[in-house]
Amino acid sequence: MRQRVLRLLDSGQTISSVSRQTGVSRATVRQWRDHPDRPPSRTASCPRCQEIPQPPTPGDVYAYLLGLYLGDGCISAVGDPAKQVWSLRIMCADAWPGLQEECVQALTVIRPGNKVRRLPRQGCTEINCFSKHWPHLFPQHGPGKKHERRISLESWQREIVEANPGSLARGLFHSDGCRSNNRVRREFGGRSQWYEYPRYLFVNESRDILTLCEETLDMLGVAWSRPKPNTVSVARREAVERLDEFVGPKH
Template sequence: MHRSGLSLSEVSRQTGVSRAAVRDWANHPEALTGRAGETCARCAPVPAFPEPNPAYSYLLGLYLGDGYLSYAGDPRKEVWALRIFCCDGWPGLIRECVDTLTAVLPGHRIGTVPKTGCTEVVARWKHWPCYFPQHGPGKKHERRIELAPWQCDIVDRFPENLVRGLIHSDGCRITNRVKRTVAGREKWYEYPRYFFSNRSQDILELLGFNLDRLGVEWKMANTGNLSVAERDSVAFLDSFIGPKH
């Protein structure tokens, strides 16, 4: 009906389906059937742990930074959509996000939806809340964010991937310029620096904890910004993160 030219509101009025659901189906026309109904390791009759996977550790970082879970269409179907928003200025990040979701959820269709200045990467599955128990009502910085023991086991094995995902979501690598007075003359110095900005103290502490484990020197520039500026630490982060692209 929408493809025939009717507005979302008119389709909603004629069918009784909520406008939000109609909009979601129009934006994501892929079927919500097949593999979406499969069980997962966490909610099987005998709960197990997901296979340790560096892709999951990276995806966890992206989710904690720029992702969230919401119902895909009718809530009664209990199909969830993991939505991660990537700036259009970094097309390589969008491709890597799609590839990562494909690795974590093989056989499922991964969609991309253009937005103003960014692209929404979305994957549907009934069991996303099992894989991201940090999901809950409200904003992340207004609730407790704590990893489950099985998530800690994966991050312990792949801490670089978590750090990379966090930096790729809410971080950046910049060239810092400072002015110093040397022998009575002002001189400008430039050096690379990493920043991570987040309003959740729990997420900031999670990044700091894993940087400590990797031997990276860091400090808080202010209450919401973590900074890495020491030369060897920046060089080490460059070895597996580097600039966004």
């Protein structure tokens, strides 16, 4: 990207025009023009900003973080939107310290140059990480709520998900799902008895994200149902056992 920017500047184009064509902020274009020999900084570590954009690696960590982001994460501008710095925020319940740690690890692996913060909130912890590259890594970012806009994966994301469906399912269920015991009462010959069995629920208001969850379960061979318009349920014993291989109880 840096080389492309420098080539366009060499051809006589203005900073604004180069910025418009490449999506690189004017400040960065100016910086690259004024310091062409300065080693590429964090920008170069964004796989989507390479001359030939690459998928982020490792795919399993990316798929997990994608699940966390689609489930319960949000990307918002930090300070002046013109600066194009974004915060990816994920709220993690304090009841599950293991999940918080896994979230921090995933952010650290995907954005090794950026700081990951933990901010205590009421009953939960906000985990955030600032980067200019979140919209490149999660192009589902957009104005408004996720369930009010269309959410579809880019082809490179689809390839990652198809290779790592278990990691995406883990992220989705860790952020917006649960594994809980369902109590049901059954009658047998006049006697009623309570039975408990584990099941998974994924609750989300976005039709597209629910569909993505169902497609991911299909890839894993996990049977699911949609008991409510906003809920995907995995309740059959063999389906729960299969999903346990990838998700398991929160910890």
